[in-house]
Amino acid sequence: MTHRETILARIREALKNPAPPPGQGAEMRASARAWLPPAGETLEEQIELFRQNAQHLQAEFHTFPDLPAAARHVRSLAAAGGWKKIGLHTGSLTGPVARELGLREVRTDCGYSVEELESCDAALTECEVLVAQTGSVLVSSPSAGGRALSVLPPHHVVLARRNQMVSDLTAALQHVSDKFRDKFPSFLSFITGPSRTGDIERILVLGAHGPKKLSVLLLP
Amino acid sequence: MSAAAAQFRAQARLCAADLRHRHFIQTALAGYYAKRDECQNRFRSWARACQAAAAVKQDAVNHLDSCLEEFASKIEARGAKVFWAPAAAEARAYILQLARDRQARLIIKSKSMTTEEIHLNAALEKEGFQVVESDLGEYIVQLRHEAPYHLVFPAMHLTRHEISDLFHEKLGSPPTDDPEELTMTARRVLRLKYCQADIGISGANFAIAQTGMISITENEGNARLTASLPKVHVAVVGIERILPKLSDLALFLPLLATAGTGQPLTCYNSLFGGPRQPGEPDGPAEFHVVLLDNRRSELLADAEQRDALRCIRCGACLNVCPIFKSIGGHSYGTVYQGPIGAVITPHLLGLQQWKHLSQASSLCGACAEACPVGIHLHHHLLQNRRNAMRAAPLWREKLLFAAYAFVMRRPAWYRISARLARLIQPLHRWIGGSAVDPARAWTKTRALPRLAPKSFGRLWRERPRP
Amino acid sequence: MGMVRVFERLGHQVEYPPAQTCCGQPPFNAGYWDEARAVARRQMEVFGDAEVVVSASGSCGAMIKIFNAMLFQGRPEEARAKTLAARTFEFSEFLVNRLGLSDVGARFEGRATFHDGCHGLRELGLKKPPRQLLQHVRGLQLVEMNDRETCCGFGGTFAVKFPMISTAMGEAKCAAIAETGADFVISNDSSCLMQLQGILDKQGSRVQTLHLAQVLASA
Numbered sequence: 001m002t003h004r005e006t007i008l009a010r011i012r013e014a015l016k017n018p019a020p021p022p023g024q025g026a027e028m029r030a031s032a033r034a035w036l037p038p039a040g041e042t043l044e045e046q047i048e049l050f051r052q053n054a055q056h057l058q059a060e061f062h063t064f065p066d067l068p069a070a071a072r073h074v075r076s077l078a079a080a081g082g083w084k085k086i087g088l089h090t091g092s093l094t095g096p097v098a099r100e101l102g103l104r105e106v107r108t109d110c111g112y113s114v115e116e117l118e119s120c121d122a123a124l125t126e127c128e129v130l131v132a133q134t135g136s137v138l139v140s141s142p143s144a145g146g147r148a149l150s151v152l153p154p155h156h157v158v159l160a161r162r163n164q165m166v167s168d169l170t171a172a173l174q175h176v177s178d179k180f181r182d183k184f185p186s187f188l189s190f191i192t193g194p195s196r197t198g199d200i201e202r203i204l205v206l207g208a209h210g211p212k213k214l215s216v217l218l219l220p
Numbered sequence: 221m222s223a224a225a226a227q228f229r230a231q232a233r234l235c236a237a238d239l240r241h242r243h244f245i246q247t248a249l250a251g252y253y254a255k256r257d258e259c260q261n262r263f264r265s266w267a268r269a270c271q272a273a274a275a276v277k278q279d280a281v282n283h284l285d286s287c288l289e290e291f292a293s294k295i296e297a298r299g300a301k302v303f304w305a306p307a308a309a310e311a312r313a314y315i316l317q318l319a320r321d322r323q324a325r326l327i328i329k330s331k332s333m334t335t336e337e338i339h340l341n342a343a344l345e346k347e348g349f350q351v352v353e354s355d356l357g358e359y360i361v362q363l364r365h366e367a368p369y370h371l372v373f374p375a376m377h378l379t380r381h382e383i384s385d386l387f388h389e390k391l392g393s394p395p396t397d398d399p400e401e402l403t404m405t406a407r408r409v410l411r412l413k414y415c416q417a418d419i420g421i422s423g424a425n426f427a428i429a430q431t432g433m434i435s436i437t438e439n440e441g442n443a444r445l446t447a448s449l450p451k452v453h454v455a456v457v458g459i460e461r462i463l464p465k466l467s468d469l470a471l472f473l474p475l476l477a478t479a480g481t482g483q484p485l486t487c488y489n490s491l492f493g494g495p496r497q498p499g500e501p502d503g504p505a506e507f508h509v510v511l512l513d514n515r516r517s518e519l520l521a522d523a524e525q526r527d528a529l530r531c532i533r534c535g536a537c538l539n540v541c542p543i544f545k546s547i548g549g550h551s552y553g554t555v556y557q558g559p560i561g562a563v564i565t566p567h568l569l570g571l572q573q574w575k576h577l578s579q580a581s582s583l584c585g586a587c588a589e590a591c592p593v594g595i596h597l598h599h600h601l602l603q604n605r606r607n608a609m610r611a612a613p614l615w616r617e618k619l620l621f622a623a624y625a626f627v628m629r630r631p632a633w634y635r636i637s638a639r640l641a642r643l644i645q646p647l648h649r650w651i652g653g654s655a656v657d658p659a660r661a662w663t664k665t666r667a668l669p670r671l672a673p674k675s676f677g678r679l680w681r682e683r684p685r686p
Numbered sequence: 687m688g689m690v691r692v693f694e695r696l697g698h699q700v701e702y703p704p705a706q707t708c709c710g711q712p713p714f715n716a717g718y719w720d721e722a723r724a725v726a727r728r729q730m731e732v733f734g735d736a737e738v739v740v741s742a743s744g745s746c747g748a749m750i751k752i753f754n755a756m757l758f759q760g761r762p763e764e765a766r767a768k769t770l771a772a773r774t775f776e777f778s779e780f781l782v783n784r785l786g787l788s789d790v791g792a793r794f795e796g797r798a799t800f801h802d803g804c805h806g807l808r809e810l811g812l813k814k815p816p817r818q819l820l821q822h823v824r825g826l827q828l829v830e831m832n833d834r835e836t837c838c839g840f841g842g843t844f845a846v847k848f849p850m851i852s853t854a855m856g857e858a859k860c861a862a863i864a865e866t867g868a869d870f871v872i873s874n875d876s877s878c879l880m881q882l883q884g885i886l887d888k889q890g891s892r893v894q895t896l897h898l899a900q901v902l903a904s905a
Contacts, residue, residue, distance in 0.1 A: 173469060187490065237854070662845065
């Protein structure tokens with residue numbers, strides 16, 4: 001018998017003893033969304049909720065009237081941070097903004113070395129959706145230039161459009177389920193604020209391994 | 221008394237008397253309580269959310285075989301390799317062989333209780349592989365050659381000065397009492413390791429059956445790096461981690477964060493469904509998922525205690541347990557501490573050797589109250605005690621309780637015993653607290669209660685009748 | 687006796703079956719369920735056809751209301767255990783939830799804090815009733831302590847099997863009591879009171895423990 005068969009046989013044998021379930025598994029799953037924190041009804045409420053969450057998380061969040069305005073803001077971040085090299089992936093938002101910056105670039109979708117990416121000062125990515133309820137950015141391998149880009153450089157800048165804002169985690173997961181159907185990418189991540197740790201005397205420190213700074217820029 | 225029990229008693233005695241340590245832990249947890257309450261209040265109903273979670277997890281556990289099969293087939297379809305490990309030995313052997321075959325030198329790990337459970341690090345190091353823990357707390361206790369203190373906060377017992385001394389000694393960094401500087405020191409060291417590691421080993425918080433993905437919850441980003449940069453990613457996952465549907469994460473991720481760390485959501489909640497897919501810019505070339513049984517199926521067979529497999533390893537029960545707060549995480553001497561540890565360790569490692577953990581509890585029930593998936597931990601401790609006594613009764617105790625039952629079923633005997641106790645009590649003052657005092661366990665640190673001069677029964681009888 | 691006085695002041699008839707002894711919790715907690723069953727069975731006989739059973743202890747109340755069901759699950763006595771459970775109440779629960787009373791005409795001068803016994807708090811769900819009753823006691827100044835819901839450390843046989851841990855927990859509780867500046871600590875569980883008084887006496891503290899019924903009986 002293979003190990004797989006051994007374990008499955010043990011499980012089936014064990015399950016022969018009926019255990020009382022707490023009851024109504026299916027119904028409780030369906031109603032669970034109602035017990036979670038509120039998520040904002042209208043888009044404006046959701047944007048406001050995202051803004052409040054971002055502030056609490058010490059993530060930067062701004063709305064811009066157009067792409068050039070956002071690009072100008074990124075240029076000011078670059079100047080303040082003394083950026084020399086940025087990582088990014090090819091995208092309709094990331095491309096134009098990067099052009100404005102005129103810095104050395106590491107494009108992860110064109111093949112890259114880890115050392116090159118590790119020495120970048122910032123990362124420019126897009127995303128799948130923004131989640132109002134939690135102030136999270138949902139990234140995936142295709143939408144954010146792979147797995148490492150959004151977590152290795154010390155400053156992560158996310159460019160997103162208003163129509164990418166969704167209410168809650170349920171909506172976010174539904175979005176990717178509908179979009180990818182059975183062809184999920186191998187990597188998805190909910191990013192909720194800059195990296196942090198409390199492992200030393202429970203004192204909050206940002207930038208433990210992932211980015212110390214997270215900026216979310218919302219475009220129309 | 222088993223060796224483990226003796227060790228436990230000795231450790232517990234030391235820690236319980238260490239006021240500085242108790243105070244430190246209490247302070248560490250005070251912040252957690254406040255944040256947890258704040259998060260719970262944001263839920264429209266925390267209680268109902270927990271009930272829903274209990275129902276969903278119980279469902280998963282009751283259909284563990286079909287859920288695991290679905291998980292395996294979905295994740296294998298994307299090129300992941302699933303290894304079914306009946307016990308710790310097979311899991312270790314598989315990973316060791318993998319490391320040999322890939323000629324690995326450096327292995328980077330993110331936090332995983334299952335890898336502690338199977339004693340993976342020791343096995344790898346014995347064969348000459350360099351293993352580095354990347355989670356800051358785990359890295360710290362690894363440098364100290366210590367076990368993690370707590371499921372979720374491995375280094376919560378250490379002050380910043382102790383950590384500064386540690387880094388100064390092991391890494392040559394200048395002494396500092398700034399937690400940020402200490403964190404940055406660790407960050408600099410570990411960044412190089414991520415880039416150089418040949419294999420990344422992680423655990424998983426959940427395994428989604430419907431879509432064939434594992435879900436990892438963290439704050440630092442080290443798990444993401446562990447699963448992104450090295451060419452090989454191995455995840456060691458307990459079989460009970462199964463969640464049936466992707467949408468279940470919308471409930472479980474906030475629940476885990478709130479109960480575990482008092483956050484609405486942790487920084488990174490990442491889903492890994494396979495190795496690098498065609499067209500993806502990066503990711504490991506190989507992804508191995510080791511599904512670990514290691515006697516979980518035995519816990520599954522215990523219909524009374526099966527719900528303990530709902531556990532999402534949030535650590536909430538540890539955080540509210542007055543025993544844990546008195547004796548600290550290391551006293552348990554087990555991979556899983558606190559109430560959940562006391563409940564499951566007898567199943568995983570043997571009842572007679574580990575029953576003392578179930579006995580070292582006042583059964584206050586704070587753990588069950590805190591559990592986000594509604595496990596009746598305190599009742600399971602009672603059941604463990606019963607099972608232990610049934611299998612191997614302590615004859616002295618059994619005799620004592622048989623005598624007790626004899627007296628309690630005969631009111632006349634009960635009254636005589638009570639009267640005798642009243643007579644003897646004044647004499648007890650002479651031997652109270654000394655070596656010959658049979659009530660020494662109490663009187664060493666506490667005064668004996670003064671029996672009322674007349675029992676209630678007597679007072680009742682003597683009342684004037686209207 | 688306090689309980690009896692309160693009930694009689696309220697005009698109720700109190701019966702005390704003299705044959706009662708113990709609810710069987712000690713052997714139950716220690717894992718000797720056969721012995722526990724022997725004692726519990728006897729108790730069910732003694733209280734057989736009582737209309738209502740009121741207990742002064744959250745622990746004993748929990749034993750009859752909750753744990754008897756575990757003890758007798760799948761056995762012939764199961765139905766009888768459930769019937770008795772339905773008719774059994776802890777003292778404060780009975781006054782507030784059954785009789786609908788908060789004011790029992792009590793008077794007690796002093797500054798006191800309340801300790802929630804774990805069984806009463808968590809198994810029986812009683813947080814408000816004791817406080818509602820105490821709030822109406824004339825002359826009583828009730829202050830809440832930090833960590834009021836944390837266990838005192840008694841835990842039955844735990845207190846003598848793991849005395850070092852039990853004492854540590856009790857000391858933490860006594861420290862919380864001391865912080866309130868209260869002269870009295872009130873509880874609805876005698877075992878908790880025994881643990882706390884034991885430590886307070888050892889510490890030479892002037893704080894006195896009182897049972898809820900004693901306070902409510904004072905006039």
